Amino acid sequence: METWCHIHDVDRVDSPALLVYPDRIVKNIDRALHIVHGRADRLRPHIKTNKCREVCQLMMDRGITKFKCATIAEAELLGVIGAKDVLLAYQPVGPKIDRFLNLVTAFPETHFACLVDHVDAAQEISKRSLSKGLLSAVYLDVNIGMGRTGVSLEGIERLVMDIHLLEGIQLVGVHGYDGHIHDKDYKLREKQSQHSYGILETAYLMAQVSTSKPLTKVIGGSPSFPFHAERSDVECSPGTFVFWDFGYAENYAEQDFMLAAVLLTRVVSIVDHKHLCLDLGYKSVACESPQPRVKFFDPRIGEIKMQSEEHLVVEVADSAQFNLGDALYAVPRHICPTVACYGELQVVNERQADQIWTVYARNKKINY
Known part of the structure; x- marks a missing residue:
């Protein structure tokens, strides 16, 4: 036993x-950094797993400056501890837009961005940003196979054009989450990850031609992490790695994280x-x-x-x-x-x- x-x-x-074990958490952070070949700038960990300022601080202490989150509360946590770059991986609607913009104002040292996949959301973010004298950064959320959120390839060109016509809003990157990829078979997972990346890459190229500013690519979660880690031009967003669990330990043993x-x-x-x-x-x-x-x-x-x-x-x-x-x-x-x-x-x-x-x-x- x-x-x-x-x-x-x-x-x-x-x-x-x-119970949590900091010595093991630190080893997991170091393992994630090893998977991206020591490139801390290519890690954008999702904090939905830990929701804890001390765990996020451990990552920052190891040189990680970019983070992803799913809620305004998680984004606020990252602002409080002084994270440099925070992506709210969610399209804010209704009151959440004002909550997001209030964070932008409250934590000026942190660069906040959010997702958009529909012109209506872009227009509302634009309008409310202008009313507060802000320029809001947005990522294009692309449906890369999961079918949960994200614009399809057919809608990319039009949405990008619409965003560029709006004031108070600026396109800074493309984002795709491949949560539908969770097969235990390594080769099959690798093939599926390549397919999803291909969709995001196509969306990126379609968006990049419309601007002279380089766009950022953010992709993936934990199951696809080792595959996207080999693509030098993307930021990877695993989150479970800090704590790990027996579901992932059984299915993705090749990642070698510790419980x-x-x-x-x-x-x-x-x-x-x-x-x-x-x-x-x-x-x-x-x-x-x-x-x-x-x-x-x-x-x-x-x-x-x-x-x-x-x-x-x-x-x-x-x-x-x-x-x-x-x-x-x-x-x-x-x-x-x-x-x-x-x-x-x-x-x-x-x-x-x-x-x-x-x-x-x-x-x-x-x-x-």
Whole structure:
């Protein structure tokens, strides 16, 4: 049984809790930098996984200056810690436009940009930017195969023309997210990534001919990271790598990141001689995936039989081997939404939980 995650002062930490290990986080950051051949300027990590200022600061300490995020709260976090370049990977609409522009005003040392894939959004951002005396940077969001957001290749030329006709808004790059690529087979994933990149490259060329200013290309997430890392002209946006999880560890082992976030849970009831109940319900771990949603380090823990809001029932060979209150450690299948279940992270150094990091951007709104 792996015991690297065990903490000596476990009796001081209530459960369920999410433990994080800074030494492993730093090694994962260094590993990501190694994958892009030491080019920190080619990494634009997505912070939706960690939502935590201390983790982002660790990345900045290693020379990373560009970030991607999905919410205004995450963008605000990055402004607070002085990140130089922040892409809100979302097309703001309605009140979110003003919230975004308020960030631009509040943190002038940070260069903020957002996505657009429709002329209506571009026009509204333009109008509100002009009213505040701002020039807003935007990336063209391109549909590179996922079918979630983004303009199609057929609509690129017209949208680019429309953006250039607007005041208060400036096209600075193209963006594509290939979240539909998640096959375990390395060669198939490589082929799919090449296809998605081809779409983004076509969009980039169509957009670049309309301006003398060089445009930036931002592409990908974690599954496609090693492939886009070999394209010297793009910025890569993995996010899960800082903590990793067992879903990615099983499917993308070639990336060689370390598990750096672990769930602490306890036995709260001995159901019968074959079953235990733990305090790890679906309010405490991401539950959008089928079971198993967690993987236990203790090999005595068998199949997950039931999960509800506050409880998790597991099968064991002999429940007499366990006592009420026994601490168990597990890794989530999907770490990103698991982090959002917690307001704070228990920081483990040398097997002691000696610090707390607030999940600063867990809420939908902080100040702006």
